[in-house]
Amino acid sequence: MDAREDILTAIRDHGPAPRELSRVPDFHRDGGDLADLFTAALARLDGQAIPPPAAGLRQWLAATFPDATRICSAVPEVTGTITPDQFPDWAAPADVDVTVVRTPLGVAETGSILLTEKELGVNTIAVLAQHLVVLLDPADIVADVHLAYRHPSFRQAAYAVLLSGPSGSADIGGVTVHPAQGVTTLTAVLAPAPLQAPAPDRHPDERSTP
Amino acid sequence: MKPVDQVRNSLGFLEDPTHEHAFDTLIWGLRERRDAAAREVPEWEDLRTLASRIKEHTLSHLADYLEQFEQRATANGARVHWARDAHEHNQIVYDILAAHGAKTLVKSKSMLTEECEMRPFMERRGITVTETDLGERIQQLDHQPPSHIVGPAFQKTTKDIAEEFHRVYGSDPDRADAVYLAHVMREHTRPLILAADAGMTGANFAVAETGAVVTVTNEGNADLSGNVPTLRICSVGIEKVIPGLAELAVFVRLLTRSATGERITQYTSHFAGPRVGAEMHVVLVDNGRSQRLADERFWPSLKCIRCAACMNTCPVYRRSGGLSYGATYMGPIGLITMPSADVRRYRELPFSSTINGSCSNVCPVQIDIHEQIYAWREVMDDTGGFSATKKAAMKLAGALLSHPGAFRAAAEAGGTALRVLPHFAVYNRLNAWGRHRDVPEAPKETFHQWYARNRGKDGHDGRS
Amino acid sequence: MIPCYIDMFYPEVGVATLELLEKLGVEVDYPFDQTCCGQPMANSGAHKEAKATEELFIRNFARYDHIVAPSGSCVHHLRNKFTAAGDTPERGHVSAHVHDLPEFLCDVLQVEEFPWAEFPHQVTLHVSCSALRGLYEQAMSERPNDPWFSKPKSLLEKVKGLTLADFDRPDECCGFGGTFAVTDEAVSAAMGNDKLERLGATGARYVVSGDMSCLMHLQGCAHRDRDDFHFLHLAQVLNGGAG
Numbered sequence: 001m002d003a004r005e006d007i008l009t010a011i012r013d014h015g016p017a018p019r020e021l022s023r024v025p026d027f028h029r030d031g032g033d034l035a036d037l038f039t040a041a042l043a044r045l046d047g048q049a050i051p052p053p054a055a056g057l058r059q060w061l062a063a064t065f066p067d068a069t070r071i072c073s074a075v076p077e078v079t080g081t082i083t084p085d086q087f088p089d090w091a092a093p094a095d096v097d098v099t100v101v102r103t104p105l106g107v108a109e110t111g112s113i114l115l116t117e118k119e120l121g122v123n124t125i126a127v128l129a130q131h132l133v134v135l136l137d138p139a140d141i142v143a144d145v146h147l148a149y150r151h152p153s154f155r156q157a158a159y160a161v162l163l164s165g166p167s168g169s170a171d172i173g174g175v176t177v178h179p180a181q182g183v184t185t186l187t188a189v190l191a192p193a194p195l196q197a198p199a200p201d202r203h204p205d206e207r208s209t210p
Numbered sequence: 211m212k213p214v215d216q217v218r219n220s221l222g223f224l225e226d227p228t229h230e231h232a233f234d235t236l237i238w239g240l241r242e243r244r245d246a247a248a249r250e251v252p253e254w255e256d257l258r259t260l261a262s263r264i265k266e267h268t269l270s271h272l273a274d275y276l277e278q279f280e281q282r283a284t285a286n287g288a289r290v291h292w293a294r295d296a297h298e299h300n301q302i303v304y305d306i307l308a309a310h311g312a313k314t315l316v317k318s319k320s321m322l323t324e325e326c327e328m329r330p331f332m333e334r335r336g337i338t339v340t341e342t343d344l345g346e347r348i349q350q351l352d353h354q355p356p357s358h359i360v361g362p363a364f365q366k367t368t369k370d371i372a373e374e375f376h377r378v379y380g381s382d383p384d385r386a387d388a389v390y391l392a393h394v395m396r397e398h399t400r401p402l403i404l405a406a407d408a409g410m411t412g413a414n415f416a417v418a419e420t421g422a423v424v425t426v427t428n429e430g431n432a433d434l435s436g437n438v439p440t441l442r443i444c445s446v447g448i449e450k451v452i453p454g455l456a457e458l459a460v461f462v463r464l465l466t467r468s469a470t471g472e473r474i475t476q477y478t479s480h481f482a483g484p485r486v487g488a489e490m491h492v493v494l495v496d497n498g499r500s501q502r503l504a505d506e507r508f509w510p511s512l513k514c515i516r517c518a519a520c521m522n523t524c525p526v527y528r529r530s531g532g533l534s535y536g537a538t539y540m541g542p543i544g545l546i547t548m549p550s551a552d553v554r555r556y557r558e559l560p561f562s563s564t565i566n567g568s569c570s571n572v573c574p575v576q577i578d579i580h581e582q583i584y585a586w587r588e589v590m591d592d593t594g595g596f597s598a599t600k601k602a603a604m605k606l607a608g609a610l611l612s613h614p615g616a617f618r619a620a621a622e623a624g625g626t627a628l629r630v631l632p633h634f635a636v637y638n639r640l641n642a643w644g645r646h647r648d649v650p651e652a653p654k655e656t657f658h659q660w661y662a663r664n665r666g667k668d669g670h671d672g673r674s
Numbered sequence: 675m676i677p678c679y680i681d682m683f684y685p686e687v688g689v690a691t692l693e694l695l696e697k698l699g700v701e702v703d704y705p706f707d708q709t710c711c712g713q714p715m716a717n718s719g720a721h722k723e724a725k726a727t728e729e730l731f732i733r734n735f736a737r738y739d740h741i742v743a744p745s746g747s748c749v750h751h752l753r754n755k756f757t758a759a760g761d762t763p764e765r766g767h768v769s770a771h772v773h774d775l776p777e778f779l780c781d782v783l784q785v786e787e788f789p790w791a792e793f794p795h796q797v798t799l800h801v802s803c804s805a806l807r808g809l810y811e812q813a814m815s816e817r818p819n820d821p822w823f824s825k826p827k828s829l830l831e832k833v834k835g836l837t838l839a840d841f842d843r844p845d846e847c848c849g850f851g852g853t854f855a856v857t858d859e860a861v862s863a864a865m866g867n868d869k870l871e872r873l874g875a876t877g878a879r880y881v882v883s884g885d886m887s888c889l890m891h892l893q894g895c896a897h898r899d900r901d902d903f904h905f906l907h908l909a910q911v912l913n914g915g916a917g
Contacts, residue, residue, distance in 0.1 A: 004292040007448065007496045011273045014504030018270045022263040024456045027253050045476055091404040091438050109463075110474040117485060123437040127430045127477075145463050145474075149455040155420055158286065158485055159437065162478040167430045170470070171345035171361050172388040173368040174236040180344055180392060181399065182430025182477070217858050224860050234868075238843070249818040523816065525847045529864045562858060564851025564865075565717065567807035571816035580807075584755070587719030596719070608715050608723030611678065612730050614707035621682045631679065631714055643856050646863030647894030650683045657681040657688035658706070667706045 027146060034108040034141040035190055041111030045165025046178055047186040049111075049136075057189065061098065064187075065131060068097035072125050075102045075135055077194055084121030093122060099129040099183075102193060106141035107148045112164040113188060114148070116157035123159050132166070132183045137192045213555055214537065216562045220530035232367050234529060237358070240522040243471025244572065251467070261464055262576035264457045265513035269503060275418040275451045276494065282421025286483030288490040296326035299495045303328065303410070303443055306491050307337055310441050312407035318425060318432035319343040320412025321359055321516060322447050322495060325538045325551075340402045342431035344395055351378050357532030359539065360469050360518040365531050409435035411481075413446040414515065415461060416492075419454030422482035423492060426465060430477045440488040444481065448499050449512040461515060464574040468517040502550050507585050511546050513575040520569035520579055526562055535559065542569035546582040549589070557595040560586035607631060621656050675735065675743040675772075677886070678710035684886050690909040690916070691744040691775060697790065697913070698783055705734040711743075712758055713751040717852045724758040728765075736764035740782065741772040744909045746805025746885045749774040754808055775909055776811055776825040776884055787832055791914035794835030796878035799827055800869070800892070802885035803847050811884070815845050826884055826908055833911060839876035850891035866895035870903065884908045 001009070039049040053060035057078055061071065071080030072093060078100045087093060105114040113134050115126050126132060142148055153160050167182025178184055224230055248254045268275055280290045293299035299322075307315065315337055317323070329339045329350070341347040345362035349355060352374055356362030363371065369386040376383035381394045403409075411432045415424040423444045425432035436442050452458060466472050484490035503509050521527045521541030532540045537548045537556060545563060548556040560583050569579040590596065596604070610617050643649060655663070676688040695702050711731055715724035731752075735741050743749050752772040759765055779785045801824070805811045812824035830836055849855070849865025856862075870892060873881055879902050883889050889905040896903045910916040 002292070003294045003298060003496075006294055007292055007494070007500060008273045008276065010496070010500035011276075011448075011503060014500075015272065016266070016270045016503070016506075016509055019263070019267045021267040021453060022260055024260065024460055025256075027257075041473065045472065045474075090440075094400070094404050112474060112478070123433070123485065127433045127437065146456070146459040149459045154422075154455055154480060158481070158483040160422075160480040160482075161433060162474070163476065164474045164478070165476040168428050168476055169344045169392060170428070171343070171348065171363050172371055172391055173232075173366075174239065174361070174364065175368070175388040177389045177392045179396065180429035180431065181342055181396060181403070181434055217860075220858070221860050224864055230864070245815065245818050252819060254819055255817065525849065525865050526858070526861055529861045560719075561854070564803065564847050564849065564854050564862075566803035566847035566851070568803075568816060568845075568847070571807065571814055584717070584719075587717070588721050589719075591719040591721070600718075601720075604715055604718060604720035604723040608720070608725075608727060611710040611712070611714075612726030614709055614730070617678070617709040621678075643859060643894070645859055646898065647859075647866070647891070648897035650890050650894065653683060653685055655685060657676050657685035660685050660689060661692075661704055661706070665704070 024146065028143065032108075034143060035138045037108035038106050038111055038141050041109060042165065042188060044111060046168065047111060047165040047188065049188040049190055052189060052191040057191075061100070061133070065098050068131075070096050071098045071100065072096045072129060073100045074119060074121060074125065075100055077135065084125055087122050090122055090124045091128075093125045093128040096125060096129040098131045098133060099125045100133045100135070101126065102135040104140060104153065105148060105151050106136045106188070107145060107162065108141050109144040110162070110164050112148070112162040114151065114153060114160060114162055116153045116160045118153070118157060126161065126163065127167075127182045129183055131185045132163075132187070134163075134186070134188045135191050135193070136188045138190050139192065211555055213557045214535065214559065216530065216534050216536070216558060219534035219536065223531035223534055224529060229365070229367065229531070230529060233365055233531060236364060237522050237528045240470055241519070241572070244468055244519055244522065247467035247471040247473065251463070257460055257464055258574055258576050261460050261574055262513060264452065264460060265575050266510075268452055269449065269509065269512055272448065272451065272503065275453060276448060278418040279416050279421055279451050280494070282418065283483070283492055284421070286421045288421065288483050288492050291491060291493045293493055293495045293497070295497050299326045299445065299493055299497065300328050300331040302493050303445070304332065304335055304337070306441070306443060307408055310408065312337070312441060314338045314340070314402070314406045315408045315410055316340045316342050316403050316406040316435050316439070317410035318412065318427060318435045319346050319362070320410070320445055321538060322412055322445050323410070324355065325497060326495070340399065340406070342399060342403060342429070342435055343427070344392065344429060347395060347399065348374065354533065355538070357540070358518060358521060359516055365533060403434050403438055406439050408441040408443065409439040410443045410445065411436050413444055413450050414465065415458060416446050416451045417454060417458055417480075418451055420482055422480045424458065425477075425479045425481070426462075426475045427477045427479070428475045433477055433479050436479070436481055442484065442488065443491045443493065445493050445495060448494050448496055465515055465517055468519040468572065468574040498551055502547075505550070508546065508550060508582060510577050511543070511582060513577050514543055514547075515575060517574055519572040519574065523568040523572050525566070526564065530562070535562075542579045542583065546579060546586060549586055553593060553595070557590050560590060618656070618658050622659060675708060675711070675741055675748070676704070677743060677745045677748045679890070680744065680886050683890065684907070687744055687886055687907040687909055690907065690913040694909055694913040695742065698785060700783070703738065708734045711748045711751050712756070713748060714852065716751065716755060716758060721758045728756060728759040732759055732762070732764050732768055735768055739771060740778065741768065742775060742778045743772065744775045744884065744907060745887070746774045746802045746809055746811065747887055749777075750804035750808030774805060774809055774811065774884060776805070776829055777809065779829055779912070780825040785829070785832070788912050788914070791912055792834045793911050793916065795880050796837050796839050796876070797830065797880045797882050798839050798841055798873045798876055798878045799830060800848060800873070800881055800883040800888055801826060801845060802883060802888050805884050806845055829908065829912060830882065836911070839878040841876050842872045848888045848892055850888050855891055862891070863895055866892050870896055874903070880904050880906060882906050882908055882911055
């Protein structure tokens with residue numbers, strides 16, 4: 001017999017008596033502004049959530065990451081220096097300073113945002129970049145993890161990650177540090193889709209032809 | 211093979227007050243944070259009961275769920291393999307790597323691969339394995355196994371790690387600063403991740419409904435190991451399977467809160483299939499799990515979701531150091547699972563406990579850990595695990611305590627009263643009790659004698 | 675029922691228990707042929723060796739409506755683990771009718787006052803793991819959403835002059851654990867010393883418990899390094915004359 005048959009037979013022949021599956025009840029909790037709860041939860045793991053910058057996203061990016069030269073944008077609101085489809089392989093995003101992407105789902109209970117290959121194109125742009133900026137429509141925030149798992153992406157995507165803060169580790173003496181191997185900062189911009197802007201901003205390095 | 215002498219190992223740990231105090235404080239801190247997290251969730255106890263029932267249901271239908279998982283994962287484009295034991299697992303992984311000419315493997319934390327002793331197997335065959343979890347890497351570079359299943363390097367102080375990194379990487383030995391040291395690790399490991407031929411992860415959960423493997427990390431290293439290389443392998447213990455997404459939500463809510471007191475980890479990642487142009491292999495591993503499932507008393511230990519809450523609350527673990535157990539799994543969960551793997555080697559482990567019950571209270575899936583420890587002790591007696599001395603002492607105590615006259619005579623004999631109890635008779639080591647404590651003094655008269663004198667043997671007092 | 679180690683080392687606790695129950699109007703018998711509940715062997719896994727002792731216990735106590743012992747660990751064993759002897763109606767009766775002293779005073783007698791007792795001191799209360807997680811005499815710190823309650827504490831609060839001090843890690847095990855105390859004596863003593871430090875940090879010097887086994891262990895640790903602690907069983911405080 002092969003390993004598969006051996007294992008399945010061993011399990012079927014001897015095991016505990018069958019027990020029913022309990023239905024997961026609705027633990028829905030009332031009250032509280034979801035965007036506020038989301039912001040507070042994300043802050044626990046040292047991420048931050050901000051309202052749409054008054055001066056526009058482009059200005060905010062330039063001011064927040066003044067030394068950034070490689071910006072990967074996966075959203076129409078921002079023109080970066082590279083888009084995901086332009087990477088030759090999935091290790092290439094290692095050079096990216098800032099990734100900007102939109103998420104279809106926020107979770108208030110845990111301060112999480114969902115990303116899949118659909119939003120990312122190249123999965124590693126969310127984990128290899130130094131900084132991650134995520135656009136989240138407050139209307140897309142659900143209250144808790146139970147509701148989050150009803151999102152269709154979990155049934156459709158090959159890769160789906162619930163991100164709840166910048167990469168961290170407490171393995172050294174129990175002290176939490178950022179980053180470990182992933183992104184150094186995570187910022188959620190609570191911007192309805194698409195972000196209202198007069199025209200797509202140009203990256204300062206893209207000069208208009210004289 | 212000699213059994214692991216956890217007592218002697220813990221002595222070494224206790225002799226160094228700096229490490230013992232730091233470890234106990236750090237690990238107890240995790241227990242306190244877990245309490246705070248539980249306090250925030252009014253339905254916490256309901257979630258525990260639900261999680262326990264879900265696991266019990268799943269384990270009682272395990273073959274069906276494994277088949278469902280395999281079918282879905284395969285439909286998603288993953289290749290599913292089955293391994294009966296550690297050796298088969300290691301061979302399967304090696305064969306996959308060899309077929310692709312892969313020489314370098316990066317991996318995220320997997321206690322299953324520790325169980326299978328995968329790294330030495332690969333290294334003997336010329337495959338370089340790099341741990342990407344910070345704690346695992348620290349231990350790997352120091353040639354030590356993990357001392358805690360969530361924070362593998364918790365037994366080291368920051369100063370220890372600074373000295374280790376100085377030895378390995380030439381960094382500043384005097385900068386005992388976690389931020390600096392994490393940066394040193396990142397600088398050295400990132401290039402290895404980017405250049406690796408293959409990536410490997412473990413699995414916290416395997417979702418039968420979607421065929422997805424779920425990893426839970428703070429660092430994102432499973433996302434790196436699973437996404438950067440085009441060849442990806444995932445090792446999954448067969449007990450990790452759960453029915454579906456609705457059930458996954460329950461475990462995700464319980465796991466991190468139980469482990470560290472946070473509501474969730476930074477990266478909760480779901481890998482359902484390979485990306486276009488890449489390969490994903492899932493290895494389902496038995497390695498003694500089906501045997502444990504057949505054990506009427508001890509199968510509930512398979513509900514374990516590897517949160518380490520039991521270790522964090524265990525007062526014996528916190529004062530022994532995780533390495534003292536000489537086992538892949540330490541602390542309370544180790545006491546009830548390791549003897550299944552090797553009853554000779556681990557025959558002393560069930561006695562490294564005061565059976566205080568705190569572990570059972572914090573277990574998110576309601577494993578009755580302390581009761582299983584108690585039950586294992588009886589197994590050790592039945593299977594000849596007791597030494598001749600211990601057996602003799604138990605017999606003597608049992609004989610004395612079941613004969614009222616003999617008991618009273620021994621008890622009234624002053625100093626030798628101590629020998630009545632197996633505690634002292636067993637090891638004939640009053641000096642053991644007395645090494646760190648004073649010995650109780652024998653009083654002038656026993657209660658029996660007082661009662662006889664004041665109330666008469668049949669309950670009347672001295673008056674007629 | 676007077677535990678074997680109280681019989682041998684702390685008969686005053688047995689006396690206090692008997693006198694207290696008599697003061698409360700209870701008709702108390704002390705079956706003279708009693709020895710032990712069987713726990714020392716059973717906890718070590720030696721169930722066959724516990725059998726005869728447990729059978730003796732059943733013979734001595736099966737006829738009583740209530741069996742009361744000043745020991746959480748013995749009662750936990752008798753109620754929840756008493757399986758070495760054969761499964762008989764008598765054995766079932768014993769398990770169902772055994773009480774730890776605080777349980778008997780709170781649940782059966784529902785005592786409201788101890789007018790004969792005065793204890794003008796600051797006290798720390800140590801609830802043994804058996805009394806806590808075996809007999810549910812107090813809310814457990816691992817379950818923060820459970821409502822707070824404590825049977826032993828509610829009794830001590832009725833004693834004139836007595837004040838209770840809270841301490842850190844309120845229900846961490848003291849380290850006795852039966853044979854663990856000699857097999858893992860270094861860890862056991864480390865746990866005991868840590869417990870004493872936390873008790874002592876409150877400033878209180880009287881340690882009270884419903885379990886003399888824990889106190890025997892703590893007393894042993896204390897006398898090594900410091901003589902300023904006093905260890906008393908709950909029965910002694912409630913019976914009066916202990917201050």
